[in-house]
Amino acid sequence: MKHAFIIPVLLALTATGAQAACYADYKAKQDNPLRLQYGVAEIRGECSVAQAEAEIAPRLVAGGWQLLEVLDVFDETGLDERQQSAGEFYLRY
Amino acid sequence: MKGSRVRANSTSAIEVRQTGNRIVVGGIAAIVVILAVAAVLLFLNLPDANAFNARVERVFVENDLTTQAEIKLLEILAQSGTAFSDTLSSYRVVIFVLLVFATALLVAAMAFLVMLITLNRRMGQIERKGIEVNSLLIAREQNTVYLNNFEFKLTEAAIETLSVLAEARMDDEVLSGAEIEAVISGRDASDCDEAAGATRIKRLRDTLGNQMVSELLVKNIARRGYMLAIDKSVIRMV
Numbered sequence: 001m002k003h004a005f006i007i008p009v010l011l012a013l014t015a016t017g018a019q020a021a022c023y024a025d026y027k028a029k030q031d032n033p034l035r036l037q038y039g040v041a042e043i044r045g046e047c048s049v050a051q052a053e054a055e056i057a058p059r060l061v062a063g064g065w066q067l068l069e070v071l072d073v074f075d076e077t078g079l080d081e082r083q084q085s086a087g088e089f090y091l092r093y
Numbered sequence: 094m095k096g097s098r099v100r101a102n103s104t105s106a107i108e109v110r111q112t113g114n115r116i117v118v119g120g121i122a123a124i125v126v127i128l129a130v131a132a133v134l135l136f137l138n139l140p141d142a143n144a145f146n147a148r149v150e151r152v153f154v155e156n157d158l159t160t161q162a163e164i165k166l167l168e169i170l171a172q173s174g175t176a177f178s179d180t181l182s183s184y185r186v187v188i189f190v191l192l193v194f195a196t197a198l199l200v201a202a203m204a205f206l207v208m209l210i211t212l213n214r215r216m217g218q219i220e221r222k223g224i225e226v227n228s229l230l231i232a233r234e235q236n237t238v239y240l241n242n243f244e245f246k247l248t249e250a251a252i253e254t255l256s257v258l259a260e261a262r263m264d265d266e267v268l269s270g271a272e273i274e275a276v277i278s279g280r281d282a283s284d285c286d287e288a289a290g291a292t293r294i295k296r297l298r299d300t301l302g303n304q305m306v307s308e309l310l311v312k313n314i315a316r317r318g319y320m321l322a323i324d325k326s327v328i329r330m331v
Contacts, residue, residue: 027154034146034171038159068154085159 022047024073025082026056028065037065039089040082047073059093116210120203124196131192139185145174231256245304251297253277
């Protein structure tokens, strides 16, 4: 619920950065018991799948998750359609 | 001649022991190999506890399952799989117990095999050794002695001598001729003659030995004649 407040702030920040924001959606898991996650994360570097993997994996490990794959990279126009699916993991990592 | 026979005998004895050893070693090796193969097959063929999770994870990655409801369902699927893998591990225990039983049975079979071979060898030895007395029953009223299952009729004096010898044997005693005579006649041993006892022994040997040989070796077939009571294949001339 906090995110609802944070997201517009983030969006405003990226917009003021005068640079096309880059986001990636990914799939991750936790073992024992198996938990699955579909999430969206912001990419700060170059906007590519390889860069996204390199950035997201350590962030997820810090949260106890293991990255399975990065599906795609997109800019803020793709955020809305994914927010519903990502749920609590929307821009969390 | 004599030397060659001894060598032939010792060779066969060594051969018997060698085949026995080979069978023991082969049997144990076979048990170990069978067990190892069974264990390897067991652990290769049973999926581990993570197999279901890995499968669910693959389904998650390979398909476009991204909504929260779908993810929740996949997680539940993985949980039920984990529950089933608990059942599988209990199966594994059952299989292991059965494997242990099978081992016990195999080892028992192996032991019986070894026993059979030893028994065979001992049977052969006994057959070669000739008569071995397993039971000696003296019936004094009928003047009869039963050696194993053979019945021998003796004179009263011979039965007396045999009884004295049997009693002495039960006490682990050795009797001299004079002592035998003393027991039978009821006099003191110092008054008895050594030769008298020796004569009694000789008479016992004659009557019993005669009957034993006629029972075991030289048979008398009524109104027809005499025949050796042995298998003709065992006869050899040197």
